[in-house]
Amino acid sequence: MFLPVTGLDENGDEGRRAGRRPRAWRVAGFALAGVLVVGAAAGGWAYWHLNDNIKSVDINGALGDDRPPKPVPSVSASTPEPPTEALNILVLGSDSRGGAENRALGGGDSEGARSDTAMVVHLDSGRDEATVVSIPRDTLVTRPSCPTESGGETAEAYGVMFNSAYSVGGPVCAVKTVESLTDVRMDHYIEIDFSGFARLVDALGGVTVTTEEDIDDEDSHLTLPAGTHHLDGEQALGLARTRYGIGDGSDLGRIGLQQQLVKALLEQISSRDLFSDPTRLYEVADAVTGSLTTDTGLDSLTELVDLGRSLRELSSAGTRTVTMPVVPAPSDRNRVVAREPDASELWESLR
Template identity: 55%
Template sequence: MSAESTPEPAIPGESGTTGRHRVRGSRRKPRNRGRGVLVMAWTAAGIVVLGGTGAGYLYFKLNGNIKSVDIDSALGTDRPVKVDNGSENILVLGSDTRSGTNQKLGGGPDDGSARSDTAMVVHVYEGHKKASVVSIPRDTVIDRPECTDAKGGTHDAASGVMFNSAYTTGGAACAVKTVESLSGVRMDHYLEVDFSGFQTLIDELGGVEVTTTKAIKDDDSHLDLKAGTHQLDGEQALGLVRTRHGVGDGSDLGRIQLQQAFMKALINQVKSVDLFGNPKKLYDLANTATRTVTTDSDLGSVNSLMSFASGLKGIGSSDMHMVTMPVQYDPANPNRVIVREAQAEQVWTALKEDRAIPESATEGTATGEADGVVSAG
């Protein structure tokens, strides 16, 4: 069916949901280590600039920057059925690698390990004019499936573990397997970005303008913002998307709300910059983006990314509906959340059927109480 013959799904307005309060005094002391970055930054910015890097002498350098993982081979055929309705699902992760520059930005030991603290399922609707973004909280308690990593190693299933343990255990392939098991939705592509690349990308864009409705101060993420409008540089932007206890109830859910607001501001910033009128800025952004990103093997070349970009760069911030996977605080541990199964099923069914996510899917779910603290410009 053509895009012209299928109505574009509506983007629901924000619902007046309220979250449950955590038990006072039972919250963990936030760990002084790196948090997941807003990985959609690369989708919104890096991918866009690749569309202008067709010059032959740049191709081989940029192509050589890209790292890819053959997820399809690792996962085999035991996966959800690929829905052929013109839509695409992309799992976007933020990695916290414990080595080099990332160790300085993220904190923690320089042990070479990697974690993923930010995960988003980006659903691009048929026609590629609108998208829904579903954030999956890292602290969600799940049953992790058995999985095979990209090197052929197998990892046993585990019950009652945190969602982000999948990436730590088996890397990208295990993360994709876990998301597909959790949602029943086939992931068509995979994108991953790291801390240092995110910070550099924001600086090369000239910063991003956001407005805060209240002061945000978080020594762990090196963030100190008064209420008002700010042009955030890379370090400040990284602090904003990392801060956990600087806003709301101090949970990962509040941080997700900040990340979603920042994503919209970033998309607006990208559209306001005359990239094609400044070849050096265009090259610097493309070079940073390709060095920062890890993709699935189908996107592991400049040509593939350029083709992919043509289907995303027309989507503006007003065309994106952003939600958090429906969860509630875990009665057994207020520092964790558990899936609200019936409402989560509404979300995943909507994506499988290429429909807008209904407002009823997120009504009454835990939010982190940070909604409205940050807005675009």
């Protein structure tokens, strides 16, 4: 729920290329690379600590060959060197209650976790263009059978909420469900949890947002009058989780709030001169790495730095943000299903 998630653009249009928002993506890429490079350059204990912060899951090993094929980049005679490989990254925000800090921020002692937010981030070959597609958590899907840590398999399920995949099978099942829904191969996986997001906001000195209506949500523990507010980490998390306290109470409304919050967060990153403040820079690096779970292809500082550096050519004109097209589900008006053929055409465009 806490990395860049967007729905319709500011004018209410799907897929329109944006202005300042994509620029922030570029800034965020540089910031990630810079934070991790400095952490690595600190040497010794700092490098070990930041590297050891990152948790990982062997998704490729768990899924094997039972997944969409990986596209092979084409090379023309006029282009002797192959282009940079295109990448699809599944980014999840989890509402894990693991650990006392997450339970306190999550508002209770409930067990397990769900994927509160999901995005497919597609980086074109060359990394100078990107498409970010949000998948509403309330989307009803067919959840495929998924491998479990004990060596068994979960049962295939029909017409279940998208976020149930993470609940029953963790990152592996989340990836397999997205690949089943989209027929797009996920090259990497990145997850951030409650406490990590709150720590990141606090490390950056908070974020400033403007709300157009009063918010009073018992579930997210957030009460804000309409207006401009500077939020600390816990308040920002409450805003990201707010659903029933604003608009029609739908998941699509929450995605809109998350979009506004992430813009504010990225603007805060771009406005901070982190390199002139080593203490704050390390706090941000510690928050970033300490909150992440990745696949085994991104579970080191070196690999994360390489990913951040590869985004150096990503420009505002080359980034597109959309929400998967959906309509209310016939069986339950509080849920949604993919709107066809629009959703299939969107995933085909990524393939």
